[in-house]
Amino acid sequence: MFSFVAIDFLSKKYQNSINMKKIISLVFLLSAVGWVMADSGEPLTDSVRSFPIENYIFKADRNTDPSVDHSKFEVLQQPFENAHELTAACLSCHTERDKEIMATSHWKWEREEYIEGKGIVPLGKKNILNNFCIGVAGSEATCTRCHIGYGWKDKHFDFTEPTNIDCVVCHDNSGTYFKGKGMAGLPDPSVNLNVVAQSVGQPTTANCGVCHFWGGGGNNVKHGDLDVAMLDCSREVDIHMGRETEEMSCVDCHKTEKHQMAGRVYALSSENHDRVTCAQCHTDKPHKDQILNDHNLRVACQTCHIPVYAKANATKLWWDWSTAGRMDENGKPTHENDAYGNHNYLSIKGNFVYDDHVIPEYFWFNGLANHQLITDKIDTIPVQINSLYGSYRDKGALQASKEPSKIWPVKVHRGRQPYDTINMTLIQPKLWDKEKGKGAYWTDFDWDEACKKGMEYVGQPYSGAYGFVETEMYWPLNHQVSPADKALKCVDCHTRNKSRLASLTDFYLPGRDRNAFLDGFGLIAIIGAIIGVIGHTVLRRYLGRKCFFQEESKQ
Template sequence: MKINCRKQVFGAILVVIFATLMIPMAFASKQVSGDEALGIKLAKQAVRADKHWTTTDHSKTEILNKNFKSGDEITQACLSCHTDASMQFEKTIHWTWKVPSEKEGIMNGKAGHAINNFCISGNNMEDKGCIKCHAGWNATKGEVNCLVCHGAEKFNFKEAFEDLEAFAGDDDPDTLEIVKDIYGSIKDATHNITLPKRENCGKCHFNGGGGDGVKHGDLDTSMAQPNKKLDVHMAAEGANFACTRCHTTVEHNIAGRLYTRPASAERKSLIDDDMASKITCESCHSNLPHKNYSKLNDHTDKVACQSCHIPEFARVNPTKMWWDWSKAGDLKDGKPYHIEGPYKKHTYKSIKGEFRWEKNVKPEYFWYNGSFANIGIKDEIDPSAIVEISHPLGNKNDPDSRIAPFKIHRGKQPYDKIRKRMVAPLLSGPNGYWTSFDMKDAITRGNKTLGEPFSGEYDFVETTYAFPTTHMVAPREDALNCSECHIRKNSRLANITGIYLPGRDRSNFIDKIGLIAVLGAFAGVMLHGLGRFFTRNGKEE
């Protein structure tokens, strides 16, 4: 009888311990089950009616059926109906390449005082390489090229107009037939008008920094037609978004981050304001994107959605992670050369220096409130330390800050040794570094375009440049597991300090309280069991 009683008591103790451990887990499991997450419902509602129609057949418009001899003539034809379009666009950063800084007398932007650690500067639009991406027929000296964003055909207008000029005055019948075909092709291109598509935006943004995937780790040519595994929003079998689905526009101002200015002044969902920009995840998914009572919803006030839902960037094409300008200038037999490395990408070019490319890169994580601290050509630097050309702003106490993912591009670039300022060498064109291989002369010419002096002495300093990672959103089954961050070793959030992160951090005080609680609970169960055992045993005797 005593043996049976002991077995019963021991079994009861095991049941209590099992129940103590498993009931909270079962309750937690019950919390995340149920109906579809609110964030998914809202997102489906937000994109449900994404259908566009047109009230104009441009091929039937009389003014678009003339023989155009220049791009400016095409734009004038567009403006005969869209009267304010050019005026609106010329006020945007896509035209000016400048945006006022919070620092007095400083303009950010490729045509301003801002620099980067890729091609360094646009040199006030004097750099012939950068200017290829300007949305004008002849940079800012000509009319706005409406077809850069609204043309549905890939057509080389520059070549067509040059051919027309070359054939001018030639009355040969064969030549006249060629001219007729060229005019016809130009007309066809002007008739095929559309809202901006991924290909329109990607022509420049997929190739920023001088090539495919150089600049943004999450924007490259793989995003033109991504599958759902790469990006759930832009995949044809997914939401099939165009860029403007999130980068909404008002009078040709396109929503997005502008250097120090956040992409969105406030986090609003379409529930709060159905006219709000859709630039943030919360716009469509709200700040409760997961199922009711899910613990994941408790993270959204501190962790950006992208931190979990973009586990890696450059998942198809590689991205450039290191660019060392100090190695540029080597020649073989007096001529520039290049070396091809992994991924069939150059690891060295005489005109640019040494590179390193990577794929499937884990982002680096920082507190981010949507703004950046930037170093420009007018700012004094400390050359003994790594110069953060661009770095996210935010902290744990800022209610607008979230832990967000970034690509950090590292490199070495020239600076003025005497003035302790970054410099902006002129790269392309007949007098640029890529022709002369004279860095001192290139810096002199480049700084002059921005009205900045140069002491004549330069050296190289290591720099970093941060890019937010917001594209290449993976399917939810590929989102990060909790253990990627809440783990003692190799946590993704290892550099996020000043906070207590369960699983990653240790606190002797909390550990002791936890140990005491566990031992106390165990002792209580044991004492209760023993008490029942002896009480019952005594009664039976």
């Protein structure tokens, strides 16, 4: 009555179709797995050649032979009466370079910067206040040991005189040149100017470092990532400058055109241009892992690649001017050191805290900064010397670069420094003078007099009442990049506890953040399901039959 032939035929056909499906499914699964496997990137190595590099000449390919031998020029063999004559000799061949120099901020110690709400203001070492030695005004003769000129001892310095330029502080390659203490930028009398003149060349790390390492009165005091140790350091301290690696010098990154150095330090600037970036060599896609490259949209390279700073020598993290002035039992200025040999007290400067291998603090930063000018009223405590602008929500719509704010590693230098308790402004005290009795704090130890003299010098009012106020200053970190294997790992930030980004709470960070309500709900859902299962099992056992679900399934 039933067609068995058809059944047989059908079951065969059916079996075949199962096999076909199985084969197709298997092929599909294997290809999916293969595709996934093929895409998983190799682990990163820190071999220079393993990631893209552009606009860079490798150490092996560098031509270090100078194109001229300056010792053969007669003009440099003449006896120099003073340093100004040396500069004249330089300019006799290198004409017009003086005009280039005079246009630089290295020369002017100020430049026009735009600050939102304050307009265009001249910002520079000439007039800015910081929370280290506070400011140069009134103490120029000692501070200008770091100026590329000769003779800036007060505000009457002639910025238009070409022979006031100090060429050799940057171009000396002999290593014998140095400026005298308190000599307003003139060389120490012991320096042989002919030796110096005949060995000039491109600036080396040592030339830059003499000021940029030693700023703030000691090695690595200010930046925390610029240290005299970088003249000869391991790859762990600085992967770029390390002796085992590329031994790069400052100007390899800080490219220069017409003596204008690329790069800017936010202690002195407020705008987002002329910056040196990692991407200029490393491209904007340096990682094989796309997820890491994507991070760079909101995370600066430095954040992961400078996991700690002050790796070779300690840097200053706290400077309390309010304790200055304590003398030893003989009434003489004194000093104390911490266990590692760093100053923690100087009578002329007060208390310090130094530390090494410091973990940076992290901030959103869009390249713009504010500055507490000497004319600005104090409206926050701690006073923000140079606050960095940026937030998670700042996607770059409001700034020239159109780039979103990124998370940056920052050295924050905190301290206490004098302010006018009535006018509510910071104070520029006079700190240094050659002689006692001129009101300089470092010679006379009288704050009131130093404040009065200093404020008078800069033409600002002083009420006669001073106090000490806490201040914070921000130094975005850029140097002492670590080897790739020392870079931050995902879990340094993406972790529930002790995330490096714990202080940045204006956004949701996977792995760090959670919604307690949702997690509570999830826990209840899971536990509820488990209790339901247990309860159902118990009821089934108790009632002796699978009554519940069987009833239902037969509907």
